[in-house]
Amino acid sequence: xxxxxxxxxxxxxxxxxxxxxxxxxxxxxxxxxxxxxxxxxxxxxxxxxxxxxxxx
Amino acid sequence: xxxxxxxxxxxxxxxxxxxxxxxxxxxxxxxxxxxxxxxxxxxxxxxxxxxxxxxxxxxxxxxxxxxxxxxxxxxxxxxxxxxxxxxxxxxxxxxxxxxxxxxxxxxxxxxxxxxxxxxxxxxxxxxxxxxxxxxxxxxxxxxxxxxxxxxxxxxxxxxxxxxxxxxxxxxxxxxxxxxxxxxxxxxxxxxxxxxxxxxxxxxxxxxxxxxxxxxxxxxxxxxxxxxxxxxxxxxxxxxxxxxxxxxxxxxxxxxxxxxxxxxxxxxxxxxxxxxxxxxxxxxxxxxxxxxxxxxxxxxxxxxxxxxxxxxxxxxxxxxxxxxxxxxxxxxxxxxxxxxxxxxxxxxxxxxxxxxxxxxxxxxxxxxxxxxxxxxxxxxxxxxxxxxxxxxxxxxxxxxxxxxxxxxxxxxxxxxxxxxxxxxxxxxxxxxxxxxxxxxxxxxxxxxxxxxxxxxxxxxxx
Numbered sequence: 001x002x003x004x005x006x007x008x009x010x011x012x013x014x015x016x017x018x019x020x021x022x023x024x025x026x027x028x029x030x031x032x033x034x035x036x037x038x039x040x041x042x043x044x045x046x047x048x049x050x051x052x053x054x055x056x
Numbered sequence: 057x058x059x060x061x062x063x064x065x066x067x068x069x070x071x072x073x074x075x076x077x078x079x080x081x082x083x084x085x086x087x088x089x090x091x092x093x094x095x096x097x098x099x100x101x102x103x104x105x106x107x108x109x110x111x112x113x114x115x116x117x118x119x120x121x122x123x124x125x126x127x128x129x130x131x132x133x134x135x136x137x138x139x140x141x142x143x144x145x146x147x148x149x150x151x152x153x154x155x156x157x158x159x160x161x162x163x164x165x166x167x168x169x170x171x172x173x174x175x176x177x178x179x180x181x182x183x184x185x186x187x188x189x190x191x192x193x194x195x196x197x198x199x200x201x202x203x204x205x206x207x208x209x210x211x212x213x214x215x216x217x218x219x220x221x222x223x224x225x226x227x228x229x230x231x232x233x234x235x236x237x238x239x240x241x242x243x244x245x246x247x248x249x250x251x252x253x254x255x256x257x258x259x260x261x262x263x264x265x266x267x268x269x270x271x272x273x274x275x276x277x278x279x280x281x282x283x284x285x286x287x288x289x290x291x292x293x294x295x296x297x298x299x300x301x302x303x304x305x306x307x308x309x310x311x312x313x314x315x316x317x318x319x320x321x322x323x324x325x326x327x328x329x330x331x332x333x334x335x336x337x338x339x340x341x342x343x344x345x346x347x348x349x350x351x352x353x354x355x356x357x358x359x360x361x362x363x364x365x366x367x368x369x370x371x372x373x374x375x376x377x378x379x380x381x382x383x384x385x386x387x388x389x390x391x392x393x394x395x396x397x398x399x400x401x402x403x404x405x406x407x408x409x410x411x412x413x414x415x416x417x418x419x420x421x422x423x424x425x426x427x428x429x430x431x432x433x434x435x436x437x438x439x440x441x442x443x444x445x446x447x448x449x450x451x452x453x454x455x456x457x458x459x460x461x462x463x464x465x466x467x468x469x470x471x472x473x474x475x476x477x478x479x480x481x482x483x484x485x486x487x488x489x490x491x492x493x494x495x496x497x498x499x500x501x502x503x504x505x506x507x508x509x510x511x512x513x514x515x516x517x
Contacts, residue, residue, distance in 0.1 A: 014395070014396060017395045017396065018392065018395050021369075021373055021395060022373065022377045023373070023376055023377055023380070023392075023395070024377075024380070025380070025392065029385075029388065029389060029392065030392075032389050033389045033392035033393055036389065036390070036392075036393040037392065037393040037394075037395065037396035038396065039393075040361060040362060040365055040393050040394070040396055040397060041396045041397065041401065043357075043358035043361055043362060044358070044362050044397060044398075044401035044402075044404055044405060045401075046358060047355070047358050047359060047362065047404050047405055047408045048401075048404045050355060050408070051404060051407055051408060051411070054411065
């Protein structure tokens with residue numbers, strides 16, 4: 001699954017979910033973890049598409 | 057002579073103890089002596105309980121002398137990955153985020169091995185919380201691969217694989233959530249058995265993923281792995297793995313998932329020929345071979361990743377909140393990725409896991425055994441990890457997702473490092489798995505190769 005450069009909106013959304021679960025994460029760690037987090041999210045969405053296709 | 061015995065299968069060692077050929081303390085001293093000589097070059101042990109192990113060996117000898125009933129592993133040493141509790145031994149989970157504490161009771165799997173007579177002589181290195189590695193910001197440096205010291209062992213059961221490959225132990229316990237028994241076993245040229253989900257209790261094991269975690273042995277041969285599994289399994293869950301060992305496998309049907317490897321450009325050039333040879337050996341043993349098309353490998357990897365990262369963050373969120381900076385960098389970055397997932401994402405992955413399991417069950421209606429690679433290459437050098445975590449392609453995750461039992465064993469070499477053949481069977485069919493793996497092992501000489509050590513143990517009787 002190809003990587004793509006995270007946007008500032010992606011970064012802000014990721015920062016919010018970390019805060020929501022009670023984690024105070026330094027900026028450089030947030031930036032370093034973000035590509036992996038987005039990749040995981042895309043994998044999950046791809047699985048949804050595959051399930052929907054399977055159901056059709 | 058005792059040193060030679062350390063390289064014999066556990067069943068032979070047990071027979072030598074029962075016959076009085078050697079004593080339990082003598083065997084334990086030989087094992088401890090070998091560890092003292094070799095482990096400085098490997099770094100597999102993070103805690104060695106020499107005094108208690110010798111005391112336990114003395115007790116085992118008394119029991120034998122008194123003619124009392126003994127278990128199949130009576131007096132035999134084994135090692136334990138440092139996320140599994142052993143009463144009286146400290147645990148760190150390979151992390152500064154854990155205050156080392158001495159466990160007051162055994163994990164259930166360890167307790168069952170003790171009941172069978174085995175002696176846990178120490179704790180073995182793990183990647184931090186069984187997550188990711190190798191890394192150098194943990195309490196202990198990563199173990200070195202006994203075949204090439206500047207190469208990784210793989211993980212997360214890094215010390216267990218290194219100890220077995222280095223001849224320090226015949227068998228050790230590991231845990232496997234996405235391949236953490238099988239991939240280090242493959243990288244180190246050992247046998248690694250990931251049992252059927254829930255065949256071995258996870259009680260007393262630090263969790264990574266409630267759904268995917270599995271406890272399994274890493275051992276020097278298939279028979280040793282089966283012997284450990286038989287002693288620690290939950291009897292109600294799975295029959296004995298040893299019960300078909302030695303029986304002729306002719307007539308069994310094997311599905312070769314060659315597409316999962318042959319079409320991947322990251323596969324080592326020697327891997328596909330080694331697997332083709334391995335399947336040829338199995339054909340020569342009388343197994344019926346067919347090429348089997350399995351579901352897209354990426355579906356399994358995506359499914360397993362979503363479940364694992366969600367469940368791992370659930371386990372660690374509280375500790376991360378309190379001790380964030382005590383986690384190693386790669387481990388905490390790995391854990392943070394799970395925060396991006398929604399509940400719907402996780403439900404989707406669980407739904408896909410159920411469907412994939414049914415599809416593999418359907419394949420097992422056609423064949424008795426599946427075969428593919430364990431990892432797509434040999435153990436990479438440490439230098440590849442200087443900038444942080446690196447993806448090492450493998451084919452282990454699918455069978456954590458589906459819960460089927462899987463075993464890896466050496467099937468070839470590339471650049472002086474081992475390659476692994478992975479076999480899978482129906483749920484609860486460890487016996488068939490070990491029957492075929494054992495037959496392959498007996499028909500080849502891969503298991504007879506050992507890393508060279510300049511300090512062979514020589515103990516006079």
